[in-house]
Amino acid sequence: MSKNIIVFGGDGFCGWPTSLALSKAGYNITIVDNLSRRSIDQNMRCESLTPISDIDTRIRVWKEITGNEIKFVNIDVANRYSAIYNLLLELKPETVIHFAEQRAAPYSMKSPAHKMYTVNNNLNATHNILCAIVASGIDTHMIHLGSTGVYGYNTVGMKIPEGYLNVKIDTDYGEKELEILYPPNPGSIYHMTKTQDALFFLYYNKNDGVRITDLHQGIVWGTNTIETNMDVRLINRFDYDGEYGTVLNRFLMQAAIGHPLTVYGSGGQTRAFININDTVNCIKIAIENPPKHGERVKIFNQTTECHNIKNLAKIISSMTGAKIKYYSNPRNETNRNDLEFCKDFFLNLGLNPITLQKRLLEEIIEVAKKYKGRCDRSKIICQSTWRSDILVDFEGSDSENIIN
Amino acid sequence: MSKNIIVFGGDGFCGWPTSLALSKAGYNITIVDNLSRRSIDQNMRCESLTPISDIDTRIRVWKEITGNEIKFVNIDVANRYSAIYNLLLELKPETVIHFAEQRAAPYSMKSPAHKMYTVNNNLNATHNILCAIVASGIDTHMIHLGSTGVYGYNTVGMKIPEGYLNVKIDTDYGEKELEILYPPNPGSIYHMTKTQDALFFLYYNKNDGVRITDLHQGIVWGTNTIETNMDVRLINRFDYDGEYGTVLNRFLMQAAIGHPLTVYGSGGQTRAFININDTVNCIKIAIENPPKHGERVKIFNQTTECHNIKNLAKIISSMTGAKIKYYSNPRNETNRNDLEFCKDFFLNLGLNPITLQKRLLEEIIEVAKKYKGRCDRSKIICQSTWRSDILVDFEGSDSENIIN
Numbered sequence: 108m109s110k111n112i113i114v115f116g117g118d119g120f121c122g123w124p125t126s127l128a129l130s131k132a133g134y135n136i137t138i139v140d141n142l143s144r145r146s147i148d149q150n151m152r153c154e155s156l157t158p159i160s161d162i163d164t165r166i167r168v169w170k171e172i173t174g175n176e177i178k179f180v181n182i183d184v185a186n187r188y189s190a191i192y193n194l195l196l197e198l199k200p201e202t203v204i205h206f207a208e209q210r211a212a213p214y215s216m217k218s219p220a221h222k223m224y225t226v227n228n229n230l231n232a233t234h235n236i237l238c239a240i241v242a243s244g245i246d247t248h249m250i251h252l253g254s255t256g257v258y259g260y261n262t263v264g265m266k267i268p269e270g271y272l273n274v275k276i277d278t279d280y281g282e283k284e285l286e287i288l289y290p291p292n293p294g295s296i297y298h299m300t301k302t303q304d305a306l307f308f309l310y311y312n313k314n315d316g317v318r319i320t321d322l323h324q325g326i327v328w329g330t331n332t333i334e335t336n337m338d339v340r341l342i343n344r345f346d347y348d349g350e351y352g353t354v355l356n357r358f359l360m361q362a363a364i365g366h367p368l369t370v371y372g373s374g375g376q377t378r379a380f381i382n383i384n385d386t387v388n389c390i391k392i393a394i395e396n397p398p399k400h401g402e403r404v405k406i407f408n409q410t411t412e413c414h415n416i417k418n419l420a421k422i423i424s425s426m427t428g429a430k431i432k433y434y435s436n437p438r439n440e441t442n443r444n445d446l447e448f449c450k451d452f453f454l455n456l457g458l459n460p461i462t463l464q465k466r467l468l469e470e471i472i473e474v475a476k477k478y479k480g481r482c483d484r485s486k487i488i489c490q491s492t493w494r495s496d497i498l499v500d501f502e503g504s505d506s507e508n509i510i511n
Numbered sequence: 512m513s514k515n516i517i518v519f520g521g522d523g524f525c526g527w528p529t530s531l532a533l534s535k536a537g538y539n540i541t542i543v544d545n546l547s548r549r550s551i552d553q554n555m556r557c558e559s560l561t562p563i564s565d566i567d568t569r570i571r572v573w574k575e576i577t578g579n580e581i582k583f584v585n586i587d588v589a590n591r592y593s594a595i596y597n598l599l600l601e602l603k604p605e606t607v608i609h610f611a612e613q614r615a616a617p618y619s620m621k622s623p624a625h626k627m628y629t630v631n632n633n634l635n636a637t638h639n640i641l642c643a644i645v646a647s648g649i650d651t652h653m654i655h656l657g658s659t660g661v662y663g664y665n666t667v668g669m670k671i672p673e674g675y676l677n678v679k680i681d682t683d684y685g686e687k688e689l690e691i692l693y694p695p696n697p698g699s700i701y702h703m704t705k706t707q708d709a710l711f712f713l714y715y716n717k718n719d720g721v722r723i724t725d726l727h728q729g730i731v732w733g734t735n736t737i738e739t740n741m742d743v744r745l746i747n748r749f750d751y752d753g754e755y756g757t758v759l760n761r762f763l764m765q766a767a768i769g770h771p772l773t774v775y776g777s778g779g780q781t782r783a784f785i786n787i788n789d790t791v792n793c794i795k796i797a798i799e800n801p802p803k804h805g806e807r808v809k810i811f812n813q814t815t816e817c818h819n820i821k822n823l824a825k826i827i828s829s830m831t832g833a834k835i836k837y838y839s840n841p842r843n844e845t846n847r848n849d850l851e852f853c854k855d856f857f858l859n860l861g862l863n864p865i866t867l868q869k870r871l872l873e874e875i876i877e878v879a880k881k882y883k884g885r886c887d888r889s890k891i892i893c894q895s896t897w898r899s900d901i902l903v904d905f906e907g908s909d910s911e912n913i914i915n
Contacts, residue, residue, distance in 0.1 A: 188623065188627060192623075219592065219596075219642045219643070219645075219646045222638070222642050223592060223635075223638065223639065223642060226634065226635065226638045227631075227635055230630065230634050230707075231627075231630065231631055234626070234627065234630045235627065238623050238626050238627060239623070241623075241899075242623045244899070263680065263682055263687060263689065264682035264683050264684045264687065265680070265681070265682045265683055272680065273680070273681070274678035274679065274680050274689075274691075275678065275679040275680075276667065276669070276676065276677070276678050276679075277669070277677070278667055278668035278669045279668050279669055280668045283667060283668065285667065285678075285694075287678075287691075287694040288694060290689075290691040290692060290694075291710060291713075292713075293710070293713075293714055295718075296714070299710055299711070299714045302710050303634075303707040303710050303711075306695060306697070306703055306706050306707050306710075307703070307707075309695070309696075309697075310697055310700070310703045314699075314843050314897060314898065315898060439718050493718060494718065494719060495645075495648070
């Protein structure tokens, strides 16, 4: 069987380190990307805190250092079905990994145009890949990056299971047990597209037998992996802006430049987290454990720990002396929530999680402090709001928030 | 409050008679349509059995007869967000009705291009309307035509409820009751888009408070309503081809021209039905009973009776003497299923269903026999299959099918 892997979205924050790690592990990697994340940087007039190289340099340097060749094809996955189809027929990949979606919730809420872009891009991208897999007739395993956000953050007094939920219903013949897809409860346009992706998977698995793994990933923190650390020209991106920056990375950078940590709302929101190195390791495990033929969609929670935002801010504050400042919440969400996830699949298969405790300080010194000169402070506050009646708060408040 | 109503897809099989009935009832109707159903006719080289007039003639004749003006705007709803937005601001409609989706399951399965068209058209159309409603800030009620097919046809020993399902789950604090969206189980790409539409509604209702009614409609049969019968130039479309024709209408036409009734598979498949006149009446009821502000998405089953396909064929056969012929099933589905729907909402609000018993013969004489000369027999057999390993069966078999 071929050891080819296609990484759709392989130039992005998760896609790039995944591509390198898989290349190192002996797979033949083809990156498919339309470099849209770089175009968005330009349109937002904001750059990665780390100085990322262009994709040609990245690939050239990787070959110089390791001798491994990574191919790159520029395809807009949402709009170029035939190119995907031809590539699948040419490479007959053992696995295709689908990172090729707009992946920021605040960006997806910025304006009608951003909502439409996210819906159109994410749904057509997922569907084009599935449709091309079926039409090409190849036997491949599709791995998709989902989000823990598909479950919603209002748990019902239980650990959130991995994708499926056991329920009992009353029928004409008495009570009956069923296993259903966990009822979706998306909190943004971005998350909504992930819940709609799940229905693509349900259908294409049922009708065409496509083998699919959907990974519901927590908020990713950290920057570099063993491979991206091999040369500065391989460095991974680090987003610190209010739209694309993930909360922990934003806090790290804010601490490094002496900006107060930006807590939106009460800080009582609990979220799931995972380090970028664990993202890469989980995907390796998923590749090595594909669904069998005829098996339903595999769904796993790809996250290692849960924290509420206020406690995260306190941890960083205690390590760095950074102040904490409260801003009105641009999101339409409850002030606080509890959250816990089942995550047995990856732990049982040997994932050894990198905890905040282990790696936070290192990240502050090696990335945030080193590149803080590249920060544009005007991009720090989130300028997207969930509804037009929610206003952007540029000032924030020093006082302890009364809620929580 | 304005009595304006926008009918997206108002030139189609359900949209046209609905527009006329609402115009008659005193609403100011604006039809938005890109006439895509007519383009598909041309591409398929197949026409409505009934000689439908062009949209300008339809509207002109309606005005001549009733004095009522219907406006028509040609907008591709899936691709022209700004035009929708401007129209909403201009008309501030009390209700918008969304029929503007590709609505044939076999057509959605015909080829990768047809799958992509259905996904792209239906999802972007629904999203554009919702996004424009929110951006325009108008207070309107959106009525959407869903499908009974979103529930799947494998019931679990109960009448299918209207959209929501009560379940019990085990939590850390004991058993807990929840009401969830009925778990979707779509049987085609077309039906899949309807399940994805439901997630658009869930989200836009939750985040933005959009008031939405989603009507899960059975298979529509019949042709004309009181209004479309007022002049031959107002006649409604009647599809008899294997892709767009609904099963009962296809049988009626086949009986009229002496073609054997085309039963695909065993005929043990049970489906839900509704007459086109009842479609129109249900939508009137939905308009008059909008959700309150802050109310969740209203979901109702818009269907009046269930029959299995074999029994339907036998009814028509006994009325007309038509033979029945069995063809291999192009769909990927079980040989037989039982099906029953809760339909209290419309019945409680006064719907008086037109049953097959009442109207079938009339339909055969007034439509199928009258226009049988327009039939192209080569279009009768369904030429779309659910998977590439399912072959089109042009010959069929006279013998009684052994299953069922």
